Structures are given as C-alpha cells and as structure tokens.
Amino acid sequence: MHLTAHALVPLVCQRCLAPVDVALDVARWFRFVADETIAAAEDEEAEEDVLVASRDFDLHGLIEDELLMEIPVTPRHEVCPEPARLSAIDPDFDAGEEAKPNPFAVLKQLRSGKDK
Numbered sequence: 248m249h250l251t252a253h254a255l256v257p258l259v260c261q262r263c264l265a266p267v268d269v270a271l272d273v274a275r276w277f278r279f280v281a282d283e284t285i286a287a288a289e290d291e292e293a294e295e296d297v298l299v300a301s302r303d304f305d306l307h308g309l310i311e312d313e314l315l316m317e318i319p320v321t322p323r324h325e326v327c328p329e330p331a332r333l334s335a336i337d338p339d340f341d342a343g344e345e346a347k348p349n350p351f352a353v354l355k356q357l358r359s360g361k362d363k
Contacts, residue, residue: 248277252310256318263327271317273310 252273260267276295280286283299290297298304 248279250275250277250310250313252314254314256314258318258322260323260327261321262323263329265324265328267322267324269319269322271314273313273317275313277309 250273252271254271256269256271258267258269259265278289278293278295278297279300280289280297281300286297286299
C-alpha cells in the first residue's frame with residue numbers, strides 16, 4: 248500500500264510567536280504480512296514499513312500517526328513577518344519591585360524595636 252497525505256497545519260512560530268501554516272507531506276510504502284513474527288523478521292531488511300494485516304486495521308489512525316510524525320519540533324517561518332523581540336520591558340514589573348520593601352530592612356526594624 249502506498250500512503251500519500253498532505254495537510255496544512257496552523258502552528259506557532261518559535262522565533263516570533265506568530266501563527267505559521269506548516270505543510271505536511273507524507274509518502275510512505277507499507278507491506279502487510281500475516282503475523283508479528285514475520286513482521287519483526289522482515290522489518291529490518293525491508294525498505295517499506297511492514298505491518299500485520301488484520302480485520303480491524305485502523306487506516307485513519309495510521310494516517311494521523313504519519314502526519315503527526317511529520318510535524319517539525321520547532322515550527323518557524325522561513326522569514327518572520329516581524330522581527331523577533333530579543334528583550335522584554337515591562338514597566339509594571341519594575342514598579343512592583345520598587346514598591347516592595349527590602350526584607351532585610353523589615354527585619355532590621357523588628358530587631359531595633361526589640362532592643363528598645
């Protein structure tokens with residue numbers, strides 16, 4: 248059996264974090280054999296994948312598995328539409344740090360209150 252599948256999958260670019268459509272193309276040959284023993288023995292030498300023939304063969308599951316294996320580990324644009332930000336500035340974060348009291352100053356105040 249020759250399996251050919253094509254799909255366009257929306258993913259997130261790992262450079263710019265914008266949406267990117269990734270084309271998945273699968274072209275695989277499969278050969279069916281009678282049982283697992285034969286499949287294991289022939290799989291090492293065969294160019295095509297060797298599968299066990301059964302009445303409850305799941306073609307949709309096979310197609311899904313093959314497409315999933317084609318998804319890149321780090322999807323990204325060839326050229327990102329916007330340059331990636333290499334630093335993050337958050338004024339609210341800095342303001343929160345300034346408003347937070349120094350824990351050692353608080354301890355010093357507690358200690359000086361004890362000495363009195």
